[in-house]
Amino acid sequence: MSVLAVLMMAIIAASPAAAQTESRSHIYIGAGLEKEFSKKLSAELDLQGRFGLTKKYQDFLITPKIEYSPIKFVSIGAEYRATLDHEDGESSEWTGRFGSWLKAKWSPSILKLEARLKYCNYTEDTEDRDGNLDNKQYLRTKFLVGVKLKDIKLTPYISYEWFYELNRNLVDKDRLIIGVKKKLNKRNSLSFEYMFEEKFNRGKTKKNINNNIFSLSYQYTFPYKPKESE
Numbered sequence: 001m002s003v004l005a006v007l008m009m010a011i012i013a014a015s016p017a018a019a020q021t022e023s024r025s026h027i028y029i030g031a032g033l034e035k036e037f038s039k040k041l042s043a044e045l046d047l048q049g050r051f052g053l054t055k056k057y058q059d060f061l062i063t064p065k066i067e068y069s070p071i072k073f074v075s076i077g078a079e080y081r082a083t084l085d086h087e088d089g090e091s092s093e094w095t096g097r098f099g100s101w102l103k104a105k106w107s108p109s110i111l112k113l114e115a116r117l118k119y120c121n122y123t124e125d126t127e128d129r130d131g132n133l134d135n136k137q138y139l140r141t142k143f144l145v146g147v148k149l150k151d152i153k154l155t156p157y158i159s160y161e162w163f164y165e166l167n168r169n170l171v172d173k174d175r176l177i178i179g180v181k182k183k184l185n186k187r188n189s190l191s192f193e194y195m196f197e198e199k200f201n202r203g204k205t206k207k208n209i210n211n212n213i214f215s216l217s218y219q220y221t222f223p224y225k226p227k228e229s230e
Contacts, residue, residue, distance in 0.1 A: 021208040024054040030217035036224035040069045048217070057087040067103075075103045097122050112146035112155060137166040146181075153183040165201075172201040179215075191217045 030048035037043070043066045050059040060083070067077035078100045086092040101118035118140040141164070146157030157180070163173035179193035195213040202208065 020206070021210060023210045023212065024052065026053060026211060026213045027051045028213060028215035028217075030215070032217065032219040034219060034221040036222065038224055039226075042067050042224075055087075057085070059086070060084045073104055073106055075105070077101050077103065095122070107148070110148045110150070112144070112148055112157065114142075114144040114146075114159075116140075116142045116144075118142070135167075139164045139166060155181045155183075157181070168201075170201050173197065173199050186223055187221050189219045189221070191215075191219070193217075 028048060028050050030046060032044055032046040034042060034044040043064070046061070046063040046065065048061040048063070050061070051057070061081055062083075063079055063081040065077060065079040067075050069075040079098070081097045081099065083095050083097070084092055085095060097120055099118055099120045101116055103114060103116040106113045118138075120136075120138040120140060122136050140161055142159055142161035144157055144159035146155045148155050157178075159175075159177045159179075161175045161177075162171050163175075164170070165172050174197070176196045177193050179191060181189060181191045183189045193213075193215040195211070195215060197211040197213060199209040199211070
């Protein structure tokens with residue numbers, strides 16, 4: 001056997017493509033209430049149900065958030081997400097996760113541009129449904145580009161995000177999102193998204209997972225009304 005053949009076999013054996021990959025499908029349904037206290041400060045309460053179609057489960061999430069913009073184009077925020085996990089045949093349990101972020105937004109002409117760096121810390125030393133510990137810390141980097149079609153109050157967008165796990169010093173997940181937001185009026189909006197999520201560099205299972213997620217969400221906003229003296 002030639003040296004070249006040996007090298008080729010070694011490369012194939014070490015390739016990530018050789019890992020087992022499982023595809024799953026999910027549906028997310030959500031609703032949110034947002035209150036704008038000023039041009040710089042807002043708070044939000046998000047409710048979401050997540051339902052597995054391939055691997056049967058139901059998750060119910062409650063997420064209060066707050067965001068403040070100290071200067072134009074830049075904001076900071078924090079959230080706490082409580083999740084009730086229920087998988088068929090298993091008992092339900094609550095888990096929690098804290099998150100904080102720094103976001104930059106810019107809207108030249110009809111474009112909508114965003115960049116966000118987010119820190120997430122799972123607060124429970126529990127295992128997820130794939131046998132991997134949830135006590136992880138992440139730095140999540142996300143970029144978004146959208147186009148504001150003002151005549152029809154529609155904003156299609158695309159975003160990409162990757163998850164850097166601080167515990168193991170590696171990237172173990174990424175997300176590509178294609179979505180559209182429809183503003184019904186000043187207070188009401190609807191969003192639809194398709195998300196392709198890849199989980200790799202797994203822990204116990206060593207199995208790569210591709211998630212196909214379809215998401216529909218509604219948001220009601222109490223807009224800020226400045227006083228006449230302002």
